[in-house]
Amino acid sequence: MKRILFVCIENSNRSQMAEAFARIHGHGRVEAYSAGSRPSGRINPAAVQSMAELGYDLSSHRSQSLDEIPPIEFAAAVTMGCGDSCPAVAARQREDWEIPDPKSMPPAQFREIRDLIESRVRDLLTRL
Numbered sequence: 001m002k003r004i005l006f007v008c009i010e011n012s013n014r015s016q017m018a019e020a021f022a023r024i025h026g027h028g029r030v031e032a033y034s035a036g037s038r039p040s041g042r043i044n045p046a047a048v049q050s051m052a053e054l055g056y057d058l059s060s061h062r063s064q065s066l067d068e069i070p071p072i073e074f075a076a077a078v079t080m081g082c083g084d085s086c087p088a089v090a091a092r093q094r095e096d097w098e099i100p101d102p103k104s105m106p107p108a109q110f111r112e113i114r115d116l117i118e119s120r121v122r123d124l125l126t127r128l
Helices: 014-026 045-052 107-127
Strands: 002-008 030-036 076-079 094-096
Touching: 002 014, 014 030, 014 045, 014 107, 045 107
Parallel strands: 002 030, 002 076, 076 094
Antiparallel strands: none
16 A cells, blocks of 8 residues: 655645545555644635535544654655645655645635646556
8 A cells, every 4th residue: 555645834725635635536545644834723614615526525634743644654745835844754756746825715716726636646646
């Protein structure tokens, strides 16, 4: 089973959606985690709504710190435009996707970011 870690600043939007898409499209062959360099402590309601539109319940997720991630080796560690923090985790592959934070975007733009994340996660899964 391959393990993937997604990191953004607050762990309330981008990395949470990426974790969800890895679970959806990983079909049980990946273990997905997400964390934040400065977690907000909550999942953005817009992210919950955006994922609900696709049939995924993000409300059961929680915003967490990199300190809470288990000390395991990841097949991939993906940062999402959080240049302030490169996770000090063991990973065979590292990527930075430079995805804008959608937290203050209107719903249509938020969905565009969600869909971009889904596309990138699908691509990553094919390369692992």
